[in-house]
Amino acid sequence: MNKITEFNNIARPSQPALPAFIAGRVNRYYRERVQDTWGGGHIMRGRTPGSDALHLSSNDYLSIAQHPAILGAMQDSIRAEGNGLLMSSVFLHGECPHIQLEDRIAHFMHAESGILCQSGYVANTGLLQCIASADTPVYADMMAHMSLWDGIRSAGAPAIRFSHNDAQHLERQIVRHGPGIVVVDSVYSTNGSVSPLTEIATICAAHDCVLVVDESHSLGTHGPNGAGLVVELGLLDRVHFRTASLAKAFAGRAGFVTCNSEFRDYFKCESSPSIFSSTLLPHEIRAILATVSVIEREGWRRTRLHANAAYLRKSLTDLGFNLNASQTQIIALEAGTEQRTIILRDALESRGIFGSVFCAPATAKNRALVRLSVNASLNHSHLEKIVKVCSDIRQEVELDKWHSTRRAARQDIHLNPVEQYTRDELAA
Incomplete structure (x- = not known):
């Protein structure tokens, strides 16, 4: 027993029942997203990071939150x-x-x-x-x-x-x-x-x-x-x-x-x-x-941030990931469906890499992704770990079957990235 347990055992006052027009929306969310799409889990809630985890979910790009x-x-x-x-x-x-x-x-x-x-x-x-x-x-x-x-x-x-x-x-x-x-x-x-x-x-x-x-x-x-x-x-x-x-x-x-x-x-x-x-x-x-x-x-923070981001963009592109024309510290691994994105999230997190899941309404339908936010505090060993993990999971996450991967192949043959992105977005 501890203070949290004691608090959770306190009797809570009941809330009035929601009318049907609200309850229907809430129930639809749990039925269509939580149960049917996420298999009873939650796309935003994976593993708890360990002490050695690499956090690539923060927008603290310059690593100054503890300055x-x-x-x-x-x-x-x-x-x-x-x-x-x-x-x-x-x-x-x-x-x-x-x-x-x-x-x-x-x-x-x-x-x-x-x-x-x-x-x-x-x-x-x-x-x-x-x-x-x-x-x-x-x-x-x-x-x-x-x-x-x-x-x-x-x-x-x-x-x-x-x-x-x-x-x-x-x-x-x-x-x-x-x-x-x-x-x-x-x-x-x-x-x-x-x-x-x-x-x-x-x-x-x-x-x-x-x-x-x-x-x-x-x-x-x-x-x-x-x-x-x-x-x-x-x-x-x-x-x-x-x-x-x-x-x-x-x-x-x-x-x-x-x-x-x-x-x-x-x-x-x-x-x-x-x-x-x-x-x-x-x-x-x-x-x-x-x-x-x-x-x-402290301009060195920007210099290091851009160097880290450039290294990861090139390395992940060389591994076959379609980064959708990223030119910055934001790198998106677009798995596509929410089910595939959960598989990607779990593959990364099981190896100590924690990014941010983006899905509808933050993205178009079936263009869900895990966003890696690069920061200035990443050192060479951190970067190498990210690249190795992304290399190791390619078969596990079926990278070759992602729509973004197939788009990249079509871009090489037919369209530039902006034209291809536009066509696919309009189709979605």
Whole structure:
């Protein structure tokens, strides 16, 4: 017996029965997904990692979650300020730490101004709520972050998808439906592919469209001092808004939107997700402030991250894995069906490799995968272990039967990766 056991033995009050229209949905989930597809298990819940496991599921790409300068800033803030004043950021003004951090991150991203949000989800949904309407078509890459799609829905705007990374398809859609807002990710979180930002920015300028770029998976990891791909590509004068989750390379809990000074106050008074959520806690603000300096100062982390990712991409491609044009620290092993993905997950985890399972609605149906998130702390022996494990399991997971493997073979004969990906996505 222990405290947890005692707690679990406490009699729980009963909840009222759910009406049929909700109970039916819950029962369908357990019947169709848990029982029929996952065999009574759960696709997200495999083995418990051992002490020697390699964790490739974290978005802490630069390996700074335990950085002493960041932890020290948090500790000092907690001792001095506690949890601070709990309120919406709409009430904040003057020389307060929240606004000072906004100015610091804006400077880091080479932006005129910016808005600190509670999460990347709030940044995306809040921004689109403020700039889109029922009269504004919003053009979204079919693999754009779900928070962007939810932002379109919350704005009541017509959502018009275009094929992944297909700038020509985007332009045809704009010609057909008229000027509006274009939303893309700089680096796509599912497969690590990179958006053709320069081409898309040129199209947006030619057709008088607003361009929104989600830099969640490139801020901190790409660009000068980690300022992101938009800065690296010299597109500051053609990208109207950049958003980012600071729960990736920044290893924190917040979101950010770049904008001009006039828009900052407008957003804070018009964005419902921002207005009706409490601001960040003081220790979170101090930690992010310290994180910006760490990311700027320790460029070796980006260098090692990119070297590790390049090594794994080449090695796994040589082993026959189709990485779907990944060019970044995100590497996807696309098994296809959820049943095959469970087999892949178990094969990796039984050998001490723990990635992240992605399946519908995070992916298209039958394009489920295990995502390996590379980080800067991986050494050569870690990388060799990952490659050896992936080599050893090829027959066990029936790599030759994966749809992604067969696509790769067809790409060699007929289509380039983007054309093939687009055709298969539309078919799905």
